[in-house]
Amino acid sequence: MVSSVGERLVITSPATGAVVGEADCSDPAAMPATVDAAREAGRDWEAMGFAGRTRVLLSARRLLAERAESAIATIVAETGKPWEDAQSAELTFGLLALGFWARRAEGFLCERGRRIRSPLGLGRSASVAYSPCGVVGVISPWNYPLALPLADALPALMAGNAVVVKPSELTPLSSIWIEGLFADAGMPPGVFSVAAGDAEVAAALIDAVDMVAFTGSSATGAKVMERAARTLTPVNLELGGKDAAIVFADADLGRAADRCVYYGMLNSGQTCLSVERVFVEEPVHDRFLALLADRVRLLRQGPPGGPGSVEIGAMAAPGQHRIVTEHVEEALAAGARVVVGGPGGGAPGEERFHRPTVLADVADEMRCMREETFGPLLPVTRFSTEEEVLRRVNDCTYGLAATVFTADRDRWRRLAAGIEAGTVSLNEPVAHFALMDLPMNGWKDSGLGSRHGREGIRKFCRAKTIVGARRGPSPAPHLYPFSRWRTRVILTALRATFRRPRRGSGRS
Known part of the structure; x- marks a missing residue:
C-alpha cells in the first residue's frame, strides 16, 4: 500500500498496514533531464563491451547471493507475500537471470555473416549487427517487484543500453534495492536508475526514452502503447493471462x-x-x-x-x-x-x-x-x-x-x-x-513481443544489415541509361531463370 506525503511515497505493508519505507517521487517535468543523463552514462556502459558488462553482472549476482535475506525481507515487506514466494519466484530468478544474460548476451548479439540465397547477391558478403536502442524505460508492476524489473532490465543492460525503471508506486523499494546492488557491483552511475511515482511519471518516461518494456494489465498496456505511438517509440508488452x-x-x-x-x-x-x-x-x-x-x-x-x-x-x-x-x-x-x-x-x-x-x-x-x-x-x-x-x-x-x-x-x-x-x-x-x-x-x-531468449535481447537493439560489394567486375545492366536491347536481354534472362521451379525452391 502507498500514500503520498509531499514529494515522498510512504510504503505500508499490505499484510500488516505498518509503514515499511519511503521513496522519493520523481518529478515528471525533470524526466527529459533524467533520461539525457542516462543516455550519457549509457555511452560509457556500451563502450565497456560485453566483457566489462559481464563482470558487473556477475559481481551483482555474487552480491545478491550474499544479501539474499535482505532482498527477501524487502520484497516481503512491501508485497505481503510469504518468504518462500519471494525466495523461489524472485530471488532464485534474479540469480539465474544475472548469470544467464552475463554469459549468453554476446552470443545472441555478435555480428554474424548471413548467407544470401538470391542470385542478385552472388559474390556479395553480408552480415547483421545489433546496436543498443539507447535508453530503455522499464515500467514494472507490483506483484513481482524484484524479478520483473530484472527480467527486462538485464537483457537491456547487456545489450549496452541504459535503463530507467518506473516501478509500481505500491512497491518501489525493491527497485531501489536493486539500484544499490548494481552500484556496489561496479555499474557506472546513471546506467540503471529508478523513477518512482504515479502514472504521470510513467507518461513522462515513455515520452523521453528510446524503447519501452511494460509489464502489467492489458488495459494499462493499451494506454502505454497509445502514449508511445505519439513519438513512434517501440514497445514490448507483457500483459495479463487467463x-x-x-x-x-x-x-x-x-x-x-x-x-x-x-x-x-x-x-x-x-x-x-x-x-x-x-x-x-x-x-x-x-x-x-x-x-x-x-x-x-x-x-x-x-x-x-x-x-x-x-x-x-x-x-x-x-x-x-x-x-x-x-x-x-x-x-x-x-x-x-x-x-x-x-x-x-x-x-x-x-x-x-x-x-x-x-x-x-x-x-x-x-x-x-x-x-x-x-x-x-x-x-x-x-x-x-x-x-x-x-x-x-x-x-x-x-x-x-x-x-x-x-x-x-x-x-x-x-x-x-x-x-x-x-x-x-x-x-x-x-x-x-x-x-x-x-x-x-x-x-x-496477453502481449506484444517476446521475453527471454535471443528474441528477448534483440528487441532492445537496432538491427543493422551490412552488405559488401561484389568482388571483381560488377556489370549493372539495369542502370541508366535505359536501352531497348538491354531491357529485352534482362527479360529473356528472367524468363529462362524463373519459368520452371528450381530444385529446392521450397526451402527458405
Missing part, C-alpha cells in the same frame, strides 16, 4: 492437483501465468476436485512471519480483493458452488486477505472464467472430448500459456498445436518462465 490447465483421465492426478494448487495460489494468485481455469475430463472430475480441496484446506494464510509461517499472503494492491470477491459472488449467483473457501476473507471490511477458494460447476460465460482474476481462486469445470476442451480453452481474449496434464504425448502435441497461447507445457505450469533460452510470448490480449 491460463488454463487441462487434466485428462490418464494424468497423474496427484501431481496435477499439486501443481494446479501451487501455481494457482502462488503469490496469492497474483501472477500473470497463474492457473486461472481448470478443465477436468469427465470420468475423473469428482476425484480430482476432491484432491484439489484436500490440498487447499491445508494452506495457511496470514501476515508472513518468516520462513515456513504461511503459504498464502496478502493481496498486494488495493481493489484486488474486491475483484476476486466479485468473481466468486457472481459465479455463486449464477449456479456455481464453493468447494473450499468462499468470497472475501478476514474481518468485515478487511481487504488485505482473500481466502483460497475452489469453485465447481462453473460456466464458461462467468467472469471467473473469462476475466483475469489475479487472486487465489481456482474455478473448475468438466469436459468430454479433446475437440470440446480445445474450443473452450481458446474461447478467451487472453493467450499467455496453458498446461496439459496427460500421459499421452501425442495428445499433448495435438493440443499444443491447436491452443492459442504463447506457451503450452506438459504436466508443469509456469516453470517455463525460468527457462530463459526460450522466448515467452503473449498471444491475443
Whole structure:
C-alpha cells in the first residue's frame, strides 16, 4: 500500500498496514533531464563491451547471493507475500537471470555473416549487427517487484543500453534495492536508475526514452502503447493471462492437483501465468476436485512471519480483493458452488486477505472464467472430448500459456498445436518462465513481443544489415541509361531463370 506525503511515497505493508519505507517521487517535468543523463552514462556502459558488462553482472549476482535475506525481507515487506514466494519466484530468478544474460548476451548479439540465397547477391558478403536502442524505460508492476524489473532490465543492460525503471508506486523499494546492488557491483552511475511515482511519471518516461518494456494489465498496456505511438517509440508488452490447465483421465492426478494448487495460489494468485481455469475430463472430475480441496484446506494464510509461517499472503494492491470477491459472488449467483473457501476473507471490511477458494460447476460465460482474476481462486469445470476442451480453452481474449496434464504425448502435441497461447507445457505450469533460452510470448490480449531468449535481447537493439560489394567486375545492366536491347536481354534472362521451379525452391 502507498500514500503520498509531499514529494515522498510512504510504503505500508499490505499484510500488516505498518509503514515499511519511503521513496522519493520523481518529478515528471525533470524526466527529459533524467533520461539525457542516462543516455550519457549509457555511452560509457556500451563502450565497456560485453566483457566489462559481464563482470558487473556477475559481481551483482555474487552480491545478491550474499544479501539474499535482505532482498527477501524487502520484497516481503512491501508485497505481503510469504518468504518462500519471494525466495523461489524472485530471488532464485534474479540469480539465474544475472548469470544467464552475463554469459549468453554476446552470443545472441555478435555480428554474424548471413548467407544470401538470391542470385542478385552472388559474390556479395553480408552480415547483421545489433546496436543498443539507447535508453530503455522499464515500467514494472507490483506483484513481482524484484524479478520483473530484472527480467527486462538485464537483457537491456547487456545489450549496452541504459535503463530507467518506473516501478509500481505500491512497491518501489525493491527497485531501489536493486539500484544499490548494481552500484556496489561496479555499474557506472546513471546506467540503471529508478523513477518512482504515479502514472504521470510513467507518461513522462515513455515520452523521453528510446524503447519501452511494460509489464502489467492489458488495459494499462493499451494506454502505454497509445502514449508511445505519439513519438513512434517501440514497445514490448507483457500483459495479463487467463491460463488454463487441462487434466485428462490418464494424468497423474496427484501431481496435477499439486501443481494446479501451487501455481494457482502462488503469490496469492497474483501472477500473470497463474492457473486461472481448470478443465477436468469427465470420468475423473469428482476425484480430482476432491484432491484439489484436500490440498487447499491445508494452506495457511496470514501476515508472513518468516520462513515456513504461511503459504498464502496478502493481496498486494488495493481493489484486488474486491475483484476476486466479485468473481466468486457472481459465479455463486449464477449456479456455481464453493468447494473450499468462499468470497472475501478476514474481518468485515478487511481487504488485505482473500481466502483460497475452489469453485465447481462453473460456466464458461462467468467472469471467473473469462476475466483475469489475479487472486487465489481456482474455478473448475468438466469436459468430454479433446475437440470440446480445445474450443473452450481458446474461447478467451487472453493467450499467455496453458498446461496439459496427460500421459499421452501425442495428445499433448495435438493440443499444443491447436491452443492459442504463447506457451503450452506438459504436466508443469509456469516453470517455463525460468527457462530463459526460450522466448515467452503473449498471444491475443496477453502481449506484444517476446521475453527471454535471443528474441528477448534483440528487441532492445537496432538491427543493422551490412552488405559488401561484389568482388571483381560488377556489370549493372539495369542502370541508366535505359536501352531497348538491354531491357529485352534482362527479360529473356528472367524468363529462362524463373519459368520452371528450381530444385529446392521450397526451402527458405
